[in-house]
Amino acid sequence: xxxxxxxxxxxxxxxxxxxxxxxxxxxxxxxxxxxxxxxxxxxxxxxxxxxxxxxxxxxxxxxxxxxxxxxxxxxxxxxxxxxxxxxxxxxxxxxxxxxxxxxxxxxxxxxxxxxxxxxxxxxxxxxxxxxxxxxxxxxxxxxxxxxxxxxxxxxxxxxxxxxxxxxxxxxxxxxxxxxxxxxxxxxxxxxxxxxxxxxxxxxxxxxxxxxxxxxxxxxxxxxxxxxxxxxxxxxxxxxxxxxxxxxxxxxxxxxxxxxxxxxxxxxxxxxxxxxxxxxxxxxxxxxxxxxxxxxxxxxxxxxxxxxxxxxxxxxxxxxxxxxxxxxxxxxxxxxxxxxxxxxxxxxxxxxxxxx
Amino acid sequence: xxxxxxxxxxxxxxxxxxxxxxxxxxxxxxxxxxxxxxxxxxxxxxxxxxxxxxxxxxxxxxxxxxxxxxxxxxxxxxxxxxxxxxxxxxxxxxxxxxxxxxxxxxxxxxxxxxxxxxxxxxxxxxxxxxxxxxxxxxxxxxxxxxxxxxxxxxxxxxxxxxxxxxxxxxxxxxxxxxxxxxxxxxxxxxxxxxxxxxxxxxxxxxxxxxxxxxxxxxxxxxxxxxxxxxxxxxxxxxxxxxxxxxxxx
Numbered sequence: 169x170x171x172x173x174x175x176x177x178x179x180x181x182x183x184x185x186x187x188x189x190x191x192x193x194x195x196x197x198x199x200x201x202x203x204x205x206x207x208x209x210x211x212x213x214x215x216x217x218x219x220x221x222x223x224x225x226x227x228x229x230x231x232x233x234x235x236x237x238x239x240x241x242x243x244x245x246x247x248x249x250x251x252x253x254x255x256x257x258x259x260x261x262x263x264x265x266x267x268x269x270x271x272x273x274x275x276x277x278x279x280x281x282x283x284x285x286x287x288x289x290x291x292x293x294x295x296x297x298x299x300x301x302x303x304x305x306x307x308x309x310x311x312x313x314x315x316x317x318x319x320x321x322x323x324x325x326x327x328x329x330x331x332x333x334x335x336x337x338x339x340x341x342x343x344x345x346x347x348x349x350x351x352x353x354x355x356x357x358x359x360x361x362x363x364x365x366x367x368x369x370x371x372x373x374x375x376x377x378x379x380x381x382x383x384x385x386x387x388x389x390x391x392x393x394x395x396x397x398x399x400x401x402x403x404x405x406x407x408x409x410x411x412x413x414x415x416x417x418x419x420x421x422x423x424x425x426x427x428x429x430x431x432x433x434x435x436x437x438x439x440x441x442x443x444x445x446x447x448x449x450x451x452x453x454x455x456x457x458x459x460x461x462x463x464x465x466x467x468x469x470x471x472x473x474x475x476x477x478x479x480x481x482x483x484x485x486x487x488x489x490x491x492x493x494x495x496x497x498x499x500x501x502x503x504x505x506x507x508x509x510x511x512x513x514x515x516x517x518x519x520x521x522x523x
Numbered sequence: 524x525x526x527x528x529x530x531x532x533x534x535x536x537x538x539x540x541x542x543x544x545x546x547x548x549x550x551x552x553x554x555x556x557x558x559x560x561x562x563x564x565x566x567x568x569x570x571x572x573x574x575x576x577x578x579x580x581x582x583x584x585x586x587x588x589x590x591x592x593x594x595x596x597x598x599x600x601x602x603x604x605x606x607x608x609x610x611x612x613x614x615x616x617x618x619x620x621x622x623x624x625x626x627x628x629x630x631x632x633x634x635x636x637x638x639x640x641x642x643x644x645x646x647x648x649x650x651x652x653x654x655x656x657x658x659x660x661x662x663x664x665x666x667x668x669x670x671x672x673x674x675x676x677x678x679x680x681x682x683x684x685x686x687x688x689x690x691x692x693x694x695x696x697x698x699x700x701x702x703x704x705x706x707x708x709x710x711x712x713x714x715x716x717x718x719x720x721x722x723x724x725x726x727x728x729x730x731x732x733x734x735x736x737x738x739x740x741x742x743x744x745x746x747x748x749x750x751x752x753x754x755x756x757x758x759x760x761x762x763x764x765x766x767x768x769x770x771x772x
Contacts, residue, residue: 191604221597222630225627230604232594233600237568237605365609367568
C-alpha cells in the first residue's frame with residue numbers, strides 16, 4: 169500500500185482494525201475523539217461492535233464484559249477519563265482479561281487542560297486502581313511506532329491475559345505523519361481463550377470471570393500467579409532504543425514526544441562537541457532497567473526529561489541505582505519544551521541535578 | 524418411580540450462602556428453572572453483582588461474570604454486543620442497581636440492550652450489614668438511618684419500575700414478589716416471559732422482585748414476608764409496568 173499521511177488518532181483506529189479489534193467502547197474526551205469517531209463508522213460497517221457509553225466507567229466495564237466473552241476489545245480516553253477507568257482496569261487485571269487501552273495524555277491535575285502532557289506516567293505505570301497489578305505500557309515516539317504497537321497490542325494482551333496500555337500524548341494524537349500500515353507484526357503463539365463465557369453448550373464445564381477470592385491464602389496464591397506473569401512480561405516484552413549511548417558523556421532519558429525533542433537537541437549538542445546519547449524506553453512498564461547498564465562508567469550524568477514534574481524520574485533513579493549523577497528537566501501543564509531548553513539543561517547540567 | 528419434583532439443573536450443588544428466611548434463594552431457583560425450562564442454560568451468561576448475591580456465580584449453573592459494584596448492565600452490554608447469540612442476564616440488588624449502578628442500568632435500558640435484569644428490591648443493604656438503601660421506606664430503621672428514614676434527611680424511596688416504564692427501549696417490565704406461593708408462581712411466569720422476550724430480540728427486560736431481609740430488618744422470616752406485603756407493596760405496587768409487543772433490533 170505504501171506510505172500514507174494520517175493523523176495520529178485516526179492511525180491508532182486504523183491500526184486497531186489491523187490488529188483484529190472486535191469491539192470498541194468509549195466516551196468522548198479531547199484530545200482523542202478521532203479514535204472513536206473513526207471506529208464508530210468502520211466497526212459497525214463491518215459487523216463489529218461499537219458503543220458510545222454513558223461514561224468512562226461504563227465503557228471500561230463493557231470492555232470487561234466483551235473481553236470476558238472472548239472478544240478483542242479496546243477503549244480509548246484521555247487523562248481524567250483514564251482516571252475514571254481505573255476501577256475497571258483493576259478488575260480486568262484481577263480477572264486476567266485481555267484488552268487494549270489507549271491513553272492520549274493532556275495536562276492535569278483535575279480538568280487540567282487539553283494540550284499535550286506526560287503527567288500520567290504514574291497513572292499508567294503505578295495505576296490508580298486497587299491491588300498489586302501491572303499493565304503492559306508502551307510509550308511510542310512516532311505515529312509509525314504507535315501504529316506498529318497498536319497492530320500487535322491485541323495479541324500481546326491475549327498472550328498474557330492482561331490489559332495493554334498505549335500511552336501517547338495529545339501531540340501524537342493530533343499531528344499528521346507519513347506511515348506504512350503494512351509493516352510486519354511479530355507472530356505469536358497465542359493460548360486458546362478457554363476462559364471465555366460463551367455458554368456451556370460451547371465448552372466443557374462452566375466458565376467464570378471473577379476477581380473475588382475471600383480466602384486470603386487463595387487470594388495470595390492468585391496474586392503469586394499474577395506476579396509470575398508480570399515477571400514473564402518483564403523478561404519477554406521489555407523494549408527500548410539506545411542512541412549513541414556507548415561513549416556518551418551525558419545520557420538523556422526520554423519517551424514518547426519528549427524523545428522527538430531530544431533527538432533535535434542531540435544534533436545541536438553534537439555540533440557543540442558534547443558527546444550525548446539517549447535511552448528511549450518503548451515499554452515504560454516493564455521499565456528497561458538493563459539499558460542503564462550500557463552507560464559507560466565515567467559518564468558525567470543522566471538527564472531525565474519529561475513533560476511532567478518528574479514521574480519517570482523515579483524509574484530512572486531506580487535503574488541508575490546511584491551509579492551516576494541524575495538531573496531532571498521538565499515542563500508541565502501542556503507546555504512542550506523546545507530543543508534549546510534540553511541543550512541548555514545539558515550545558516548547565518549541575519543546575520538540574522536531583523538532590 | 525415417578526419423579527414429581529427435582530432440583531433444577533439451573534442451579535449447581537453448591538449450598539446457598541443466604542441467611543435463613545431470605546428470599547434470594549427462591550428467586551435464584553425461579554431464574555434457574557426459567558432458563559432450564561426454556562432450554563437456555565447452555566447459552567446463558569449471568570452477571571453477578573456486588574452485594575449479598577455476589578456469589579451467585581457459584582450458584583447459577585451457567586457461564587457467569589462477576590461485575591464491579593453497579594456495573595452489571597455495562598458488562599451485560601459488552602457481552603451481548605459481541606455475542607448476540609447468548610442469553611445475558613444480570614442479578615442485582617437495590618444498592619447495586621438503584622444507587623451506584625443507576626446510570627449503567629438506565630442507559631442500557633435506553634439503548635434497548637437485549638438483556639434481562641433481575642432486580643432484587645429488599646429496601647436495605649444486606650451484605651454490608653443493614654445500611655439504608657435508595658429503596659428504604661420512609662420511617663424504616665437501618666444502621667445509617669437509626670431514627671428511621673425521613674423525607675427531609677434522605678428523600679423518598681426511589682421507584683425503579685415507575686422510572687424505567689417511561690423508557691422507550693424497555694420491552695417488558697414487571698414488579699413481582701415472593702411473599703406467598705401465588706406470588707412466587709407469578710414471579711416465575713414474569714421471569715420466563717422476560718427471557719422469552721430476550722430470545723425474540725425485543726429489547727431490555729427487567730423484573731423487579733420485592734424480597735426480604737429478615738436479619739437486617741430484625742424480623743422473623745414469617746414477619747418479613749408479611750412486611751413485604753403490608754409495608755412494601757403500598758409503596759412499590761405489584762404488577763405489569765410495560766409490555767411492548769413489537770420487535771426491537
